[in-house]
Amino acid sequence: MILIDSRQTRQVMDTACLIQQIPAPTFHEDQRAAYALKQFQQQNLTDPHLDAAGNALACVKGQPGVSPLVISAHLDTVFPLEYPLPLQRHEDQIIGPGIGDNALGLAALLHLPRLLQQAGIFPEGDLWLAATVGEEGLGNLSGIRQLVEQFGDRPLAYLSLEGMGLGNIIHRGLGVDRYRFTVKTSGGHSWSDFGAPSAIHEMVNLANRLLKLRLTRRPRSTLNIGTLQGGTSINAIAADASMEVDFRSESAVALEELVKRALRAANGLERPGVSVETTRIGWRPAGAIPASHPLVQLVASILRSLDISPHLDIASTEANLPLSLGLPALTLGLTIGHHAHTLEETIQLSPLSKGLTALVHFVARVWKT
Structure with missing residues (x-):
């Protein structure tokens, strides 16, 4: 040899x-x-x-x-x-x-x-x-x-x-699918505009919803919130926030279903004064x-x-x-x-x-x- x-x-x-x-x-x-x-x-x-x-x-x-x-x-x-x-x-x-x-x-x-x-x-x-x-x-x-x-x-x-x-x-x-979620609001002052939608608060809400999604064990599926950022000042209601999420699965079908549920969760945040954008930023079939x-x-x-x-x-x-x-x-x-x-x-x-x-x-x- x-x-x-x-x-x-x-x-x-x-x-x-x-x-x-x-x-x-x-x-x-x-x-x-x-x-x-x-x-x-x-x-x-x-x-x-x-x-x-x-x-x-x-x-x-x-x-x-x-x-x-x-x-x-x-x-x-x-x-x-x-x-x-x-x-x-x-x-x-x-x-x-x-x-x-x-x-x-x-x-x-x-x-x-x-x-x-x-x-x-x-x-x-x-x-x-x-x-x-x-x-x-x-x-x-x-x-x-x-x-x-x-x-x-x-x-x-x-x-x-x-x-x-x-x-x-x-x-x-x-299989890997990656998305950036972006939330936008009008923002405002933390005291005088209290109660106005905060992009960061909405994003935290979305993160919580994603973490509660049921993940299949067989085939194994995972999700990871890799980055979360937004806002301009501690005393300002955030007008924008973004989050990047990595979804993975051994099964293409399970991955597609997981991503669909995540997108539905994001779209469910939409209401007057709160806009949500979803952008696919990566895909590994x-x-x-x-x-x-x-x-x-x-x-x-x-x-x-x-x-x-x-x-x-x-x-x-x-x-x-x-x-x-x-x-x-x-x-x-x-x-x-x-x-x-x-x-x-x-x-x-x-x-x-x-x-x-x-x-x-x-x-x-x-x-x-």
Whole structure:
């Protein structure tokens, strides 16, 4: 069996640490995209370019007439441009915001052509590598949407890489719907206009109604009020307020029903002097391939050969988009990590060689499934 050694693993980790220091909040991935493009160019890959969405792409050429494989890793992080990006390197772990999600995934993508070459593996079909934008937050999967528009149903599969989650085979896409609720009133003075509708009071009322909605357990559904803001002064009746809510479900039908009930609750606040606006700000469609699918079985077999117990899972990742269209797609993690989306985000180094080995074996065997 081909194994990735400690030198190769260290090279990937060095690149991940460099990437982690490049700010890349959603909608501001330009610096990382430029770095990825330069790496593609330096490896003399075919057709390195930035597409219309801002994705950085390149191709490892395979045989003509064979279905291509598309492997992606998202560029963006959840941290704002001005956010500190400390990094701590220890003997068997690295700590820093964004190191696992997704500096490591991107580093593995950039090193994959070298790893394949060093292992003597040549893709049977074209292997397209894509460093993608818009995976986090309100990016609405804009990067992978562009890829699916470009490649459609021609690829053998779409594979998304994440730095964390080694052992997880994400073959089901968790449906996500996101809305901004805005309430407007005439406002006024807290004393002389007391009794006039307050946008904040109305929004708190709406939040309370949403939190009382019944959520299905099977399929599992959730909602989260992520932001709530409004008003101008402590002694002014608020004339406007807004709230952003994230709805999720394992079932597309359950998600649609949950959102319908939330919208009815919002519309129920409308009355003279109180207006309510609802705006969809994000949507990640649900989808899946069965556990029996050859892609799932291939990855499970590879993981078992590395003494890793495969865990079939559901999550909201780039794979959502192709899965929702009935296209074969998976998301794979490369090592074990903790505390994602925090200053204490941590990845373990010792499992990484197995994660990289699994990735290389997937490329070597996927055309034979």
